[in-house]
Amino acid sequence: MITLTSIVEVANLEHIYSGGTKALDGLSFSISKGEVVGILGPNGAGKSTTVKMLTGILKPTSGSVRVSGNEVAEHLDVVRKIIGFMPQETALYEDLTAQEILEYHAELYGVPKNEVKERVAKMLDLAGLTARKDDLVKTYSGGMKRRLALVRSILHDSELLILDEMSLGVDVQSRNLIWNQVRKMKKEGRTVLFCTNYMDEAEALADRVIVIDNGHLVAMGTPNELKRKYVGDYLIEVQIDGMESEKGFDWLEQKIQLEVEKVSDPLNGGPRTAWIRSTAGPTDLPIVISRLTESGLIVKQTSMREPSLGDVFLAITGSMLRD
Amino acid sequence: MLREIAAIVKKDLKQAKRDPRFLGPSLIIPLVFLLVYTIMWNSVGGGESFACGLVVMDTSHEADEMANILENMASTTNHTWFSIERYDLDTARELYQGGSLIAYIVIPTGFGNNITTEQNATVVMYINNANDDIVKNYVHRLEAAVLLFNQGAVYPEFDQSSAPVSIEESYSNTTTPSNLSYMAAVAMLLSLMTCALASQAMQTATEFETGAIQDTLNSPTPRVALVLGRTIAAIPRSFSASLISAPIICLSMNVFPIGNIIILFGIMVLSILALVPIGELIGLKIRNREQALLAGVLLSVIGFIAGGGMAPISLSPASIRVIVGIMPMTHSLILWARVFFLDTTLGLVTSSLFLFATWLVMSAVVVHLMKKEVEQS
Numbered sequence: 001m002i003t004l005t006s007i008v009e010v011a012n013l014e015h016i017y018s019g020g021t022k023a024l025d026g027l028s029f030s031i032s033k034g035e036v037v038g039i040l041g042p043n044g045a046g047k048s049t050t051v052k053m054l055t056g057i058l059k060p061t062s063g064s065v066r067v068s069g070n071e072v073a074e075h076l077d078v079v080r081k082i083i084g085f086m087p088q089e090t091a092l093y094e095d096l097t098a099q100e101i102l103e104y105h106a107e108l109y110g111v112p113k114n115e116v117k118e119r120v121a122k123m124l125d126l127a128g129l130t131a132r133k134d135d136l137v138k139t140y141s142g143g144m145k146r147r148l149a150l151v152r153s154i155l156h157d158s159e160l161l162i163l164d165e166m167s168l169g170v171d172v173q174s175r176n177l178i179w180n181q182v183r184k185m186k187k188e189g190r191t192v193l194f195c196t197n198y199m200d201e202a203e204a205l206a207d208r209v210i211v212i213d214n215g216h217l218v219a220m221g222t223p224n225e226l227k228r229k230y231v232g233d234y235l236i237e238v239q240i241d242g243m244e245s246e247k248g249f250d251w252l253e254q255k256i257q258l259e260v261e262k263v264s265d266p267l268n269g270g271p272r273t274a275w276i277r278s279t280a281g282p283t284d285l286p287i288v289i290s291r292l293t294e295s296g297l298i299v300k301q302t303s304m305r306e307p308s309l310g311d312v313f314l315a316i317t318g319s320m321l322r323d
Numbered sequence: 324m325l326r327e328i329a330a331i332v333k334k335d336l337k338q339a340k341r342d343p344r345f346l347g348p349s350l351i352i353p354l355v356f357l358l359v360y361t362i363m364w365n366s367v368g369g370g371e372s373f374a375c376g377l378v379v380m381d382t383s384h385e386a387d388e389m390a391n392i393l394e395n396m397a398s399t400t401n402h403t404w405f406s407i408e409r410y411d412l413d414t415a416r417e418l419y420q421g422g423s424l425i426a427y428i429v430i431p432t433g434f435g436n437n438i439t440t441e442q443n444a445t446v447v448m449y450i451n452n453a454n455d456d457i458v459k460n461y462v463h464r465l466e467a468a469v470l471l472f473n474q475g476a477v478y479p480e481f482d483q484s485s486a487p488v489s490i491e492e493s494y495s496n497t498t499t500p501s502n503l504s505y506m507a508a509v510a511m512l513l514s515l516m517t518c519a520l521a522s523q524a525m526q527t528a529t530e531f532e533t534g535a536i537q538d539t540l541n542s543p544t545p546r547v548a549l550v551l552g553r554t555i556a557a558i559p560r561s562f563s564a565s566l567i568s569a570p571i572i573c574l575s576m577n578v579f580p581i582g583n584i585i586i587l588f589g590i591m592v593l594s595i596l597a598l599v600p601i602g603e604l605i606g607l608k609i610r611n612r613e614q615a616l617l618a619g620v621l622l623s624v625i626g627f628i629a630g631g632g633m634a635p636i637s638l639s640p641a642s643i644r645v646i647v648g649i650m651p652m653t654h655s656l657i658l659w660a661r662v663f664f665l666d667t668t669l670g671l672v673t674s675s676l677f678l679f680a681t682w683l684v685m686s687a688v689v690v691h692l693m694k695k696e697v698e699q700s
Contacts, residue, residue, distance in 0.1 A: 055541060080543040087541075091534030095341045096334065107330030108542040136341070152538070 006030040007160055007191045008054065013063035015049055015215075023049040025215040027063070031208075033159075036182065036192045038206035040199070040309070042317050046215040047195040048088060051164050054193070055085045067160060081109065084158030088165045088195075090145045094138035098129045098148050101137065102155055109156035123151035128177060143174030150178055154185065161185060163194040167201060179205060199310040209309065213317045223309055230315040231261065231307035234281030236288055241271045241298040255295045256288050261315060271300050275311075278304075327544045331552025335526070339560045345525060348620045349518035349564035353510035353572065360506045360633065375407045375461065376415035376427030383435020389446065390430060393468045419449060421641050426450035426461050507576035508663045509632050509656055511569045515591055516627065516652055518564035519598040520605075521619030523557050527606025528615030546693040550603065550686050557599040558592060565591065582662035586671075590658045593678040597651040600685035607692055626652030631660070651681045 008031040015024040024046045031037050041047045052058040053065050056076045065072045067079045092101055102120040111119060124130045127147040137145065146167070154161060166182070167175040182192055182205050196202055202209055203223055211219040211226075219226055227233070236258075243252075245266045252274055253260045261275040278284040281304050289299050339345060379390045394407055407428075410418065415427040429447045437444040448465050530536035539549060573579055580587055602619055609615040627633075629643070630653030647653045654674035661670065 057537075057541065077543050077545075080541060085541055087534070087537060089534050091537055093334065093338065093530075093535045094533070095338045100334070100337065104330050104334050105538065105542070107326055108539060108544045110326070110543070 005032050007033045007068055008193065009064070009066040010050070010054075011064045011066075013050070013053065013065060014061045015046075015053065015058060016061045023215055024053075024060075024063075027212065027215065027217050029210055029217060029220060031191060031193060033191055034186070034189045035207050036186050036205055037194075037208045037210060038202035039193065039195045039210045039212060040197075040202055040313055041195075041212035043197070045212045045317075047212055048164055049215075050212065051085075051162055051193070051195055054162060055083055056080065081156075082159045084153035084156065084161045086149050086153040086161075086163045086166060088168065090142070090149050092137045092145055092148060092152075095136060097134050097136055098124060098127075098140075099133040101148065102152060105152050105155055111156055119155060123155050126181060127151040143170040146170045147174055147177060150181060154181070159191065161190060161192045163192065165196060166194055167196075167198065175201075199308060199313055203309045211313065211316050219312075219316050223312075226309070226312045226316075227307045228279075231311045232259070232277035232279050233306065234278040234284070234304055235261065235307045235311055236276040236278050236281065236285055237303045237305070238274050238276065238288060238292065238299055239271045239301040240274060240292060241300050243272050243297055256291045258284060258288065261311070277307075324545055324548045327548040328552040328555065331539070331544075331549060332556045335553060335556030336559065338526070339522075339556070339563075345518065345522035345560065346564050346567070348521050348616065348623075349514045349561075350568055352517050352620065352624065353514040353568055356513060356627075356632070357506060357510050357572070357576070361503060374424050376410045376418060376424045377407050378410055378412045378415045378427060378429045380412065380432045381430055381434040381436075383439075385435035385438045385444075386430045389434070389468070389472050392471050393428060393465075419451070422451075422644065428465065503576065504578045504664075505660060506633075507572050507578040508580070509627070509660060511565065511572050512591070512594065512655060512659045513623070513627050513632060514568035514572075515561050515565045516594055516598055516655060517620060517623040519557055519561040519595040520602040520623050521616055522560060523553070523599045523602030524605035524609070524615040524619035525612055527553075527603050528609050529606075529612045531607065531610040532612055540693070540696060546690045549693060550600065550690050553603065554596065554599045554682075554686065557602075558595050561595045561599075562591070580663045582664065582666050583668075586662050586668060587659070590655065590662060590675075593658075593675060593682075594651070594655040596682035597655070597678040597685070600682065600689045601651070603689045604685065604692070607689065607696075623652070626650050627656070629653070631656045651678055654678050 008029075010030065011028050013024050013027040014022070016022050027046070027050065039047045039050060049058060053060055054067065054072065056072050056079055059073050068082050070078050070082075072079050093104075096104070099120060102123055103116060106116045106120060121130070124133050127144075127150065129144060129148060129151075132140070132144070137148065140148070146169070150163070150166065153163070161182075163182070166178050170178070179201070182194070185192055186205075186207075192205075194201075194205070206223065208220070208222055209226060210217060219230065221229070243266070249260055249263050252263060256276065259277040261277050263275075264273040266272050276284075276288060278288075285302065285304050289302060292299050377390060377393055379386055390409075394409075410427070412429065415424065415429075418424040419427050427449050429449070431445060431447065434444050434446070446465070446469065448461065450461055527536075601622070605618050605622070606615045609618055629647045630650050631647070632652075654677045658671055658674045658678075661667070
């Protein structure tokens with residue numbers, strides 16, 4: 001889907017690493033101006049590869065990546081000015097102070113000379129680092145470094161902010177500060193694209209979510225759309241006693257006549273837990289209990305909640321471990 | 324682009340000021356070299372490994388006697404006399420010009436006849452005047468041979484004016500420095516070269532290893548500005564090593580430059596320009612601080628030894644001279660030694676142009692690799 005207001009247009013993107021590993025395979029999506037989009041995917045799904053192609057760090061094997069109408073591979077200098085990028089690894093010059101790092105960044109990105117001091121001061125304030133601005137970065141905590149990396153990426157008023165694992169390894173306070181900055185940028189009408197492994201982060205910030213697995217786009221939409229499509233409006237969790245090990249997923253679906261998301265394995269003959277998708281949660285809950293009881297099972301405990309993006313993610317990508 | 328270059332220079336210099344460990348190798352290595360060289364030269368005496376040719380063109384008994392003395396005389400020190408081999412004149416001349424012989428002695432036709440007719444007899448020594456210590460060593464030994472021939476060596480009161488062979492020495496070239504003076508002078512340059520090469524290799528490798536350089540690489544800064552900025556920053560950084568090592572060496576070895584200081588300064592700048600992109604290349608390829616430092620130091624030392632740091636390059640065989648001729652250190656040393664000991668600018672153009680060309684070519688290579696670094700997988 002490519003719209004006229006798109007700031008990012010990715011079409012049939014393919015990337016094969018030198019070892020022959022296909023990191024991306026026919027990936028296509030677009031991002032409109034002012035949108036906050038989260039890219040989700042298991043480890044090795046191709047999230048960082050996608051981001052690296054958007055920033056020009058990697059060249060696509062085939063396909064097209066356009067930022068503000070510029071083909072990234074051909075107009076790198078233009079694209080670099082448009083983009084603010086916070087990489088996954090917090091790599092800063094450890095022998096410089098926060099103030100010096102931001103000033104250096106401002107010079108490289110051509111921030112008008114008369115604005116440098118003011119902008120740097122503002123960024124230090126946003127990152128909560130004003131009091132430590134003259135300390136060497138090597139004395140900072142992980143969260144402080146991450147905050148500094150974030151404000152560094154927004155210092156030059158980028159149209160498009162790309163954040164790769166923005167809150168990786170930071171404490172709750174730093175994470176809140178980072179999230180608030182992203183929300184603020186959205187209010188200012190800037191476009192933000194971020195990759196994350198944290199579902200709550202995507203749920204809290206993203207207008208739209210793109211799920212990638214094995215280099216393919218497997219789902220795209222607003223968090224609510226994805227929940228409705230892949231999980232349902234509600235998720236009913238039931239603890240059942242008396243369900244033998246040979247009775248599984250299909251048997252349960254047949255009995256309750258609703259879609260079962262997952263059933264836990266029996267553990268030492270104890271109760272098993274089933275997660276059931278429902279579009280009419282409060283109405284479906286008593287029906288589920290009644291049907292399970294009619295089938296000779298004992299319902300020990302039930303609960304009902306709206307599904308999270310985590311449920312969506314597991315529904316789409318499965319629960320098999322990835323490397 | 325000037326703004327970006329200025330920002331990069333400022334950043335690099337701040338980092339150098341805050342982490343002066345880059346100075347370590349550039350201060351230690353020249354001093355270690357000087358120490359080893361001083362001990363080696365004083366204990367061994369020097370010059371023994373160089374071959375000397377002997378051309379006997381006269382068939383007289385006197386010429387035979389002189390040749391036998393030259394071939395069989397014992398050293399006045401405990402060390403061996405230089406190896407001496409007989410050749411015909413053409414072969415000796417060819418080997419001398421090719422660098423295989425450090426010197427050759429000619430006993431010319433008519434030597435015996437001149438002695439018997441009581442005229443002046445002459446023995447001629449051709450010697451590579453590249454190093455004063457070697458010249459003195461060989462000339463003294465020829466003098467000793469003549470004295471032995473005259474039988475005057477054992478009789479101090481012997482009147483040399485009536486000796487069959489008289490000693491009449493004339494040097495065709497101006498005096499060259501002694502080994503230790505030469506070593507002291509080039510050790511100052513070694514300090515600068517090691518700093519330029521190893522510190523740049525170390526810095527680039529560290530920035531790639533930690534990923535800190537990615538911010539600069541992802542910025543719209545042109546790669547030319549990046550490489551230029553880093554090279555400019557390396558100039559004062561490398562000079563900081565010289566500011567410490569040069570006074571120490573000058574004062575401790577009592578060796579001071581005779582040549583023009585401004586030209587010497589220019590040679591240092593040219594050397595830095597040629598070596599910094601090579602250091603950058605090492606760092607870019609190795610991407611590990613310790614390994615890059617080791618590689619930078621090794622290359623400096625090898626370049627220094629091969630390029631004439633331990634012995635003037637003119638003493639090396641011609642084939643080796645061709646190989647070391649492509650190393651920038653060789654040209655730096657040639658320029659430096661010449662201007663340090665002689666107040667002349669003669670013969671500087673080729674080496675200066677070579678260093679300048681090395682800077683341009685290596686910088687272009689680094690710019691290309693930096694471009695590839697972020698644009699291709």
